[in-house]
Amino acid sequence: MIRGRRQGTAPAVLSVLDLATVGVGLTATEALRATTELARLADRRGFERFWVAEHHSMPGVASSSPAVILGHLAGQTERIRLGSGGVMLPNHAPLVIAEQFGTLEALAPGRVDLGLGRAPGTDGATAAALRRGRSDGADEFPSQLAELVRFLDDDFPDGHPYARIHAVPGPVQGSVEGGVQSAGRPPVWLLGSSGFSAELAGRLGLPFAFAHHFSAANTEPALDLYRRSFRPSEVLDTPYALIGVSALAAEDKRDAHRQVLSGALAMVRLRTGRPGLVPTPEEAEAYPYGPLEQQVVDGWLANVVHGTPDEVREGLDELARRTGADELMITSNAHTPALRLRSYELIADAYGLPDGATGA
Template sequence: MSDETHGVDGNDATDGIRGVRRGSAPVPLSVLDLATVGSGLTAADALRTTTAIARLAERRGFHRFWVAEHHSMPGVASSAPAVILGHLAGRTERIRLGSGGVMLPNHPPLVVAEQFGTLQALAPGRVDLGLGRAPGTDGATAAALRRGRTDGADEFPQQLAELVRFLDDDFPAGHPYAAIHAVPGPVQGSAPGGVQSSARPPVWLLGSSGFSAELAGRLGLPFAFANHFSAANTVPALELYRHTFRPSAVLDAPYTLIGVSALAADDEREAHRQVLTGALSMIRLRSGRPGLVPTPEEAEAYSFGPLETDFVDSWLSNVVYGTPGTVRDGLDALAKRTGADELMITTNAHTPAARLRSYELIADAYALPADSGSV
């Protein structure tokens, strides 16, 4: 088998991919968090909120909780997903934890294999390894992360193959890395006196275009699409994935997850106030002025120019927001339109209490079970 297709045949990472539908939700519901930092708040505040959301998500029956990798953005504190996930592993018991995603070109594959092998040891059987090929930042920061390397996204298939070889510990004899082992990993189970640990984390491919969709299909891997910032490409990318999908030891049929930006509040005005903070934050980021997420008061007082107004209208058209019933209807419609197997909700707004309230309201809208026994 070629290195590019390795990981499709013969690995045991089949558990934990397909989500569990709870309550009246049409598909499993999960959470993506960026540890957003609001004006007047600190990174410590943001990470405490991330932890609180993860615990709420577990208590209310969301299926998985992922964190994203971003760099050099003052308003986002999720630059080190593995570190955050290690923290969350000690503060949750059942919810699946994962990366949405690790930007593989930024890291040596061996390091990623060791990080997620460690996470799997900390939280056996509930870790997902989602991988992307974008830098998660601007070009200059990407160059600093990669120490001047220029291969970047073009080398992603080869980097992916190398990572999976490290995860499975099965480089062929004669390969330069045949004697190198990612630890924690399978080598510990084959060593004298060793006990085989649980299967390594399932690998997901993430994307916002057709490249990763086609690669995930050819490799028979689950595919997560960033509908929350590339909505126009969602249906074409999912169709490409399904068309190119080849059954594998990981999946016998395609499995699609889409990220969706959503916020529920007790009334429409409050929902609009909160999502407007995210829109203004994106305007500043895309105009080269990244900063902390503004307060609702700052966003309401901001004088949007004509082009900025057009951007806000376009941005908010891809956000599902309003009262709980409105959000539920919007999520149902999106699941039906795309045929997605799972929805992963991200709520990027300034106010921690509003974000927590949103997930609680969405859980109530779908009658997700409340587990008072959760840690």
């Protein structure tokens, strides 16, 4: 259920992470339509997973409600696994997440992943608004995770305050008179950009997804910690590590650079407290970067695999070899939806992934 199938000539399993990014001059409707088109493309070209990420109060990101988006994508795809990359558990009651993802599993049986993060996916003030004054947060993540898994498995022990509470859809429907047990539940993944979730995922024997695309310096130490901490479980016999990587391919190398510069300027604005829409390449090229802003840009561009399809393939291959990742989850933060879609087509072509639409 968890281990993916390597596609074409890729050195690792290939998947897609999407944030439903909104560019200048575009609407959220257009961004979400592009997300749907990308999910169909990924399904057709044989990518393993398509995940969406929870973010809040960011004008340039329309993926604030992963479960809603995934419910839509379940009806738009046939084969590809759909999941959250991730749901930020401290923002939600575990029962709500169990119900949402139980519903998704009922809509797309055997195709749903539940990726969980412990960060808020936003700033502190927005996190407080989401949590309505609750004090629980990142420090309570292990206990929240344990509670969520109990709801997913419907196995609180007798005497527990929640023993008579059931996440529906869920296993309880197979235990009542006339009920039929569902085939399974979504597998849980832990996501992170530091060592905390890496160690926790290892100790629990869960698959681990690391955010290399914005925490590249921590990738190898975190993966090493995950592997050293790993204990076999009912879920996994051996570690399984996925890394998110930002990549964009274009026929022309210069055009690829122009496109990823848009994402770099968006990151500059986010890190300086000015989140906005993803700028156009023209705006990004003309922007007067200060010295500190240029450092952010240079650091961002150094970790985005971009260029011609062959150059992108070479960069992804090298990253897979260096980190030993079992799976590469590609994300693209460019301004124009058509260019993002074209990039994934080019990457699929570079690895010889078959085109389901042509029967190749």
